[in-house]
Amino acid sequence: MISFASIDRKVRSGQRLDDDEALFLFESPDLLAVGELAAFANERRNGRKVFFNVNRHINHTNICVNRCQFCAFSRTADQPGAYTYDLEEIRSRTLQALAQGATEIHIVGGLHPDLPFDFYLEMLRTVRETAPALHIKAFTAVEIDYLATLAGLSLEGTLEALKQAGLGSLPGGGAEILRQEVRDRLCPEKISGDRWLEVMRAVHGAGLKSNATMLYGHVETYADRIDHMRRLRELQDETGGFQVFIPLAFQTENNPLGHLKNPLSGGVDDLKTLAVARLYLDNFANIKAYWVMLGEKIAQTSLCFGVNDLDGTVVEEKIGHDAGATSPQTMGREDIVSLIRMAGRVPVERDTLYNELQTY
Ligand code: V47
Ligand code: SF4
Numbered sequence: 001m002i003s004f005a006s007i008d009r010k011v012r013s014g015q016r017l018d019d020d021e022a023l024f025l026f027e028s029p030d031l032l033a034v035g036e037l038a039a040f041a042n043e044r045r046n047g048r049k050v051f052f053n054v055n056r057h058i059n060h061t062n063i064c065v066n067r068c069q070f071c072a073f074s075r076t077a078d079q080p081g082a083y084t085y086d087l088e089e090i091r092s093r094t095l096q097a098l099a100q101g102a103t104e105i106h107i108v109g110g111l112h113p114d115l116p117f118d119f120y121l122e123m124l125r126t127v128r129e130t131a132p133a134l135h136i137k138a139f140t141a142v143e144i145d146y147l148a149t150l151a152g153l154s155l156e157g158t159l160e161a162l163k164q165a166g167l168g169s170l171p172g173g174g175a176e177i178l179r180q181e182v183r184d185r186l187c188p189e190k191i192s193g194d195r196w197l198e199v200m201r202a203v204h205g206a207g208l209k210s211n212a213t214m215l216y217g218h219v220e221t222y223a224d225r226i227d228h229m230r231r232l233r234e235l236q237d238e239t240g241g242f243q244v245f246i247p248l249a250f251q252t253e254n255n256p257l258g259h260l261k262n263p264l265s266g267g268v269d270d271l272k273t274l275a276v277a278r279l280y281l282d283n284f285a286n287i288k289a290y291w292v293m294l295g296e297k298i299a300q301t302s303l304c305f306g307v308n309d310l311d312g313t314v315v316e317e318k319i320g321h322d323a324g325a326t327s328p329q330t331m332g333r334e335d336i337v338s339l340i341r342m343a344g345r346v347p348v349e350r351d352t353l354y355n356e357l358q359t360y
Helices: 004-012 019-027 031-046 087-099 117-130 141-151 155-165 180-186 193-205 222-239 267-280 296-304 333-342
Strands: 049-053 055-058 104-107 135-138 210-216 242-249 309-312 346-350 356-359
Touching: 004 019, 004 031, 019 222, 019 267, 031 267, 049 333, 055 087, 087 104, 087 117, 104 117, 117 135, 117 141, 117 155, 141 155, 141 193, 155 193, 180 193, 193 210, 193 222, 210 222, 210 267, 222 242, 222 267, 242 267, 267 296, 296 333, 309 333, 333 346
Parallel strands: 049 309, 049 346, 055 104, 104 135, 210 242
Antiparallel strands: 346 356
């Protein structure tokens, strides 16, 4: 019989939770008990430190051949608001990032029907030549799969070419909910969950680290979320290549799925999802609260619920804001530091690969 006491004993003695136990936690009405246990697991691993980084997002194009049902960002080339940056625009955003003291550029975009593989190599080289010290975290597993087709290369060959041009690591997007039945409703044109994992296995095999996300709060069930996390935990056992898990709270504006907002959604569910992730994903060092989707208040509160990473300064965010996110476009270093301090934690600026740069 599963009880909170039996789960508590397992966590405190370092044993792995199974799927039924994760479901018990999701269904528990006692948010504070789940959060306290997640905070314990986090502090055992990470102490009172909370990471953030100084970064800048660049979304090089919103033109995309896919029409994921939750996406308010993608356009066809002839739709109003469609754009593609040229290399000069990439360069000027890179220079802005440097001026802001960034250590990372985060580049993701749509699956553009016409840009050649060389454009992506040139984009990476442009950033590297403009700012050799900046780490380039770029392209979701979905984009890597698409680029491999464009390039006519294997995944390994594609990753090697991107690495040579300056790619440093991968963000965690495109995972959505890995279970195919949910994907069929969310994003039928997107690569399968199995393919997403296969690309990530190749990424880790190529010596690159990556992140992993989960888009929640739409049509999925708790069981779907647990299935998603189980597959990530299994791949992490195999490769150790994931740096952080990032649940992404679904934003409901300007997309066809908005009216299907999950009745579970809300602050309690946000905090519980982060806490269960901390407890279930025992082989992930870091759990990130992405403040852009959560809002600063829930993101800050989550630091008492097992979270140890707040992402970064971001600067120009389109994917969440096009879908109605009400958070600001950026948070300054001082704002993030003060938000972490007010939660009784120690702010630590990190680089993309989680090396500690400065403690505040
Ligand atoms: O893959 C799209 C999601 C992702 C919506 O790795 C939406 O450090 C909520 O992956 N509501 C891209 N989410 C963003 C992403 C990310 C962000 C920050 C940090 C990192 C990291 C990765 O955004 C997409 C998709 O899952 N998304 N539409 C929406 N309406
Ligand atoms: Fe395209 Fe990505 Fe939006 Fe899907 S989520 S439509 S792949 S930009």
